[in-house]
């Protein structure tokens with residue numbers, strides 16, 4: 157499995173996903189600004205990975221401090237967490253990780269400056285490591301819903317490249333392979349940014365999973381022909397009522413899945429559940445630049461000056477979701493996320 161982020165020899169390495177699948181290049185990020193732009197410009201992406209990177213970003217911000225006045229220390233941390241929070245709006249894992257780092261910083265009042273920095277690094281490393289364990293548990297829980305020989309469709313990249321390891325939606329695929337099961341996977345290319353083609357197809361193929369790439373508009377015909385046993389996607393934010401924001405195009409898959417009787421599952425680490433957002437209507441949806449729709453590899457694919465609408469995510473209403481699988485267990489409708497997360 158390809159690792160998208162590494163803390164090694166005192167440095168933060170990030171895989172430049174903008175260059176995949178052609179080139180595998182890791183860049184060192186040394187400042188909080190480096191991390192901000194890596195998230196904003198999508199050098200790294202995917203809800204859990206954005207949270208992990210942001211946590212290291214807070215440590216890098218603390219590293220700049222050369223005084224030990226706790227009030228001033230907290231002021232700096234708060235400024236930098238607010239700054240990092242502006243990098244992308246939809247994936248709640250970003251805000252979750254920033255809050256966790258801020259809460260940790262508050263507890264460090266009586267430590268030396270060096271120990272404060274060390275503790276924040278340890279907290280970022282814990283967030284990173286916990287994510288791996290969470291994803292593995294999501295996969296284990298998912299295998300209770302799936303059977304050897306199934307054909308699964310997935311959308312966007314909720315794979316190892318969007319997390320620390322295993323991915324969320326792809327975790328059952330990797331775990332099934334470990335068990336000797338054979339799944340066939342259809343990965344949707346995921347216009348306009350092609351995360352499905354550039355990332356999901358790349359990482360599954362690289363790991364020896366039987367993956368077939370399709371364009372997004374081919375998904376319906378596969379479902380109509382009865383060729384899909386289940387759809388599994390990730391999520392960028394789950395509201396308290398179970399409405400789920402994920403990569404644009406997820407909603408139409410869920411609608412088609414309902415029509416054709418295909419189970420539609422969402423793989424979710426609990427930090428992606430946002431009880432402070434009551435329904436999907438309140439989830440902020442990022443709108444990205446028109447060039448993602450009108451150009452590819454520097455070539456125009458649409459007339460110059462055309463009007464473009466480019467929302468990066470859509471919200472699937474909870475009524476269309478068969479089950480939400482977390483590291484704690486499986487949640488079935490009716491969804492009330494404040495009641496528990498599948499324990």
Ligand SMILES: CSC[C@H](O)[C@@H](O)C(=O)COP(=O)(O)O
Nearest residue numbers: 201202203312314318390391403
């Ligand atoms: C791994 S959880 C779900 C994901 O965050 C994913 O499917 C997704 O929508 C990623 O969007 P991106 O815009 O590439 O950050």
